[in-house]
Amino acid sequence: MLFFNDVEKDLNVLLHNMQQIIFYLNKNKYNSIVKIKKTYCLIVSNRYGSTDNIELFNYINSAVTTYNNHKQYSVESSDASIAGICKSIDKSIYLSQYVTKDQFIGLPHANLLYCNDKKINLFFPQSFSINEINDLVNIADSAALNFDSRIVNTDSSAFEYFVDIKVIGNSLGWIGHQLSTYNCLSSCVVARDHNSMEKDFSYTVSRDFNDLDDPIFVGQNSARKSIAKLNSKKISTQVSPIIFSSDISYELFFCLMSAINGHVVYNKSTFLLNYLGKKIFPNWLNIFENPFLNKGLSSSLFDNEGVATVTRKIIKNGILKTWLLDTYSSNRLNMYNTGHAGAAYNWLVSASANTKFLKSFDDIIHSMYQGFFVTELLGDGFNIMTGEYSSGACGFWIEKGKIQYPVHEITISGNLLDIWKNIVCMADDINLKNKIQCSSLLIDKIQISGF
Template identity: 65%
Template sequence: MLSSYNIQQDLNILISNIQQALLYLKKNVSSGMIIIKKTYSLIISSRYGIIDNIESFNYVSSLVTIYNNFRQSSVFSNKISFLEICKSIDRSISISKYTEMDKCFGLPDINLLFDHKKKINLFFPKLFNLDEIKNLVDLTNSAALNFDSKVINIEGSVFEYSIDINILGNSLGWIDSYLSTCNYLSSHVIARYKNFMERDFSYSVSRDFNDLDDPEKVGQDSAKKSIARLNSKKISTQISPVIFISDIANELFSYLIDAINGYSVYKKSSFLLCYLNKKIFPFWLNIFEDPFINKGLSSRLFDNEGVATKKRKIIENGILKTWLLDTYSSNKLNIENTGHSGGIYNWIVSSTQLTQSFDDILHTMNRGVLITELLGDSINIITGNYSFGICGFWIEDGIIKYPIHGITISGNLINTWNNIILIANDINKKNNIQCSSVLIDKIQISGY
């Protein structure tokens, strides 16, 4: 893996490429922007003390977008030299002559662009040697295999390390870049009891290698989860309270992203079209977006158009406070750009009421379903209706009784969101939506 000095050299070369290419762009067309990305990756997997796969590769890409008399055209390439970017500019100009005119196309307002003043640290480079990584994955495997005799096999442990260089510039004279690192360690385990076999996995992810969970914990967690799923049963069709465990509770809120995206709103294809500044969650629930968390997995100083990100209330006291807009959708809706070209930034789901431990909300629910996995993805973003297969556990008297399978939950998201009773304090920070386990009063469950 490259040293931080080598990375800085590459960054300087790529910035020079984009500077020259922007001069070429401005000579040939009125406005546009260029994005360059380079990724260095190292992936190593191991089973039973033997490395079975090593991958080390670099991936590069460039995206040229030009605006030619309100006509937009974009050309993607896996080449990032100055000459190749110029070729992409030429192709983009040629294509734009045949695209439809739309006065909403264009660069963002110059006053919205990131001013280069704020800093966050997402870059934690580390030099690895093969023995160090092999020891890491071997410890993960051993912890899983030695946890219980029911663990009969491992599909392997995987370690991944990546460095990203991202550079963005536009014809307004704005250029900026950022470096980031990501570390990922996972364990996949197969468990058996009598004629039943199950598999599950556990993982840890972080910007800084030193923030990864201990390999023993990752291995043991995957073993526990696999064993817990053995000898699962079906349950009857019913309306029941459910808990979304913190590992997957983020998915309960992830559909909000699509529903309040500017494209869904201006196309009138969202079930939340008429809900801006209206209540869609319990009054005690808040979702706050913070792009500036050091080491945050979804932290960004600017979006994919260079627009500065901001701390923002998404849900305040249960009320939807904003759409998620880029330049085009903000022009369509005649609302100020929110800097969401490319996604969201560290949503934090919180409660103004006293939170409880995971065990406490199990006892509060008393009887119902603990959901640990969602299967499939069937949701109608126009109506908010959904249906998912699930895996999990049946809870009786606040205690996990047995695993369940072959179950489907269904309903409407607005009803489900409003039926949230409690959130726990076991916050999971491994996703772009940081959320704890969630207790919902009632959901339709289809079993046998």
């Protein structure tokens, strides 16, 4: 099994290798960023109390990006040895001569690099035995199968454990590293009655194994969700209020994340091109980005170029406050680098303090009175150029403020600017299982296509 000493030893080796690689870069006067990542993984799945699959493996890869006279080239390899990475550097420099010059490429400014002034804890090593994990997964599987006689099959319950070692360095002499762990326990079962058969799943994720939900809850929740979908109905085409459940509401903000990425902005290929500093959400809605959450699923001290991350307001009182920029896109736009090379971080979606727009989930169901409660989205129908949004959906029909019956085979659609502005209120059932932490949302009206 995996022990902390293995990870610590590997980290020391990779840091030593990176120091030698930077020496090689400086000796040859190369400008480059080098990334090394090693991942350990343990996966155990179980069906009907028997082990279905066990995987225990690790893999490593390196990525080299060189900047040669305003020409950029990248090489990736599974060879993370000193000699292997130096070979990748030489290959990258050689091939870069065939690339077109671009005045905007280059390393980030040295004063933007992370300088060890903050700490976050994302690393919670755990030693497991196969028997312990088998027991954990079997508890979830058994809890689902024994929940109700209508649960007739299991699509397996599974546990996944990852440890990541990330080391980044560049020719400016900077080296940064980060250790992280990730745990996931899931259960998926099939429910059947005389008229229909449905399948659904439940899961729990965390950096720290001890923060996972109880396996009995995970199993029973997957059973409960599968049973609730039995005897689903179609509904007629109409314009209706809808509620996005906290399990899927974050997807509306993933669209925002994509649309404010610096690369689509300088290419003028986003529907939000002219909306910086303008209102795109109700004035009570805010989105705060916090890269420094301990145990955060998308926390990081620095981006993929080594630029230090900072907290920032993405949306303030409904107004779009920033683009997400790396070195290249910030140079193209002549704007400040926001440290978003590779990813965005933890987004916290909230309502302004002391506002009437934050309610309990029962209250927003009652406020809607009649409409569609969306619990699952199917497919990706987002046009980043126009903002048009379309997705298959299933969930439940609400009448007189109460859930009446499950609904399937419908499509919801509209323009995201309209959808965002029509958010009426949000619930207090915030979901912490995603990089975008959001609760259920009530939207005033949206097009529903049914029969």
